[in-house]
Amino acid sequence: MLRIAVLVSGGGTNLQAIIDAIDNGKITNTEISMVFSNNRNAFALERAAKHGIKTQVLVPKEFGSRDEFNEAFYELLIKENxxxxxxxxxxxxxxxxxxxxxxxxxxNIHPSLIPSFCGTGYYGLKVHEKALERGVKVSGATVHFVDEGTDTGPIILQKAVYVRPDDTAKTLQQRIMEQAEWKILPRAIDLIANGKVTLEGGKAVIDDYDPDEI
Known part of the structure; x- marks a missing residue:
């Protein structure tokens, strides 16, 4: 059984997608052991509590320094393991x-097709604003392993979403969540839980992977 800790800062729609996928069997061999947030008011915490999932909160501004927060964050995750x-x-x-x-x-789940619109400063609506400014016709989402860089780790799954002429950053964000993020994040977790993802030569290799299934 794969024990996962889900880290969130806001509404927790991706967390809900994970919870739902576990409940309906799209994610197998997996349980959420903890939901962590850096925001005491994150609605994601309510989603977790509703499903009886343990929650933990550490707020950076409540620590004397960022180093103190980082150490407490580290110790929490090491203890949870x-x-x-x-x-x-x-x-x-x-x-x-x-x-x-x-x-x-x-x-991590990132709301663009990495390596486009990613890296330092690209998060939330800013990703979609920049995509629309550039005039791209296709965007999407990426699930990738996390390394020491920002959005630079090996890519696990990606899913494309077409950009509409009348899109705003908010409408594009919503459609990418619905059509891509909420599909590929649960799928990636299920693949990992069942031993189908390996790292080889700096790339994520998936066994028996059919792109059409997502």
Whole structure:
């Protein structure tokens, strides 16, 4: 059984997609051991509580320094020791110490087709604003492993979403969540839980993968 810790900062729609996929059997051999947030008011915490999932909160501004927060964050995750850490709309920069401690065991969902519109400063609506400014005709979402860089880890899954002429950043964001994020994040977790994802030569290799299934 894969024990996952889901890290969130806001509404938790991706968390809900994971919970629903576990409930309906699209994610197998997996349980959520903890939901963590850096925001005490995150609605994601209510989603977790509704399903009886343990929650933990650490707020950076409540610590004397960022280093103190990072150390408490590290100790919390080390104590929990999940098999996989899932960044599902988590706006906390993951300290290098945590990345190294959980090498190959942290994944993230990003709302674009990496390597486009990713890296430092690209999060939330900003990703979609920049995509629309550039005039792209196709966007989407990416699930990738987390390494020491920003959105630079090995790509696991991607799904494309067409951009409409009348799209705003908010309508594009919503459609990418519905058509891509909520599909490929649960699928990636299920693949990992069933031993179908390996890292080879800096790339994520998937066994028996059919792109049409997502």
């Amino acid at each position: 999940p098999d996989l850490i899932v960044l599902a709309g988590c706006l906390v920069v993951i300290p290098e110490k945590i990345v190294k401690a959980f090498q190959g065991r942290i994944i």
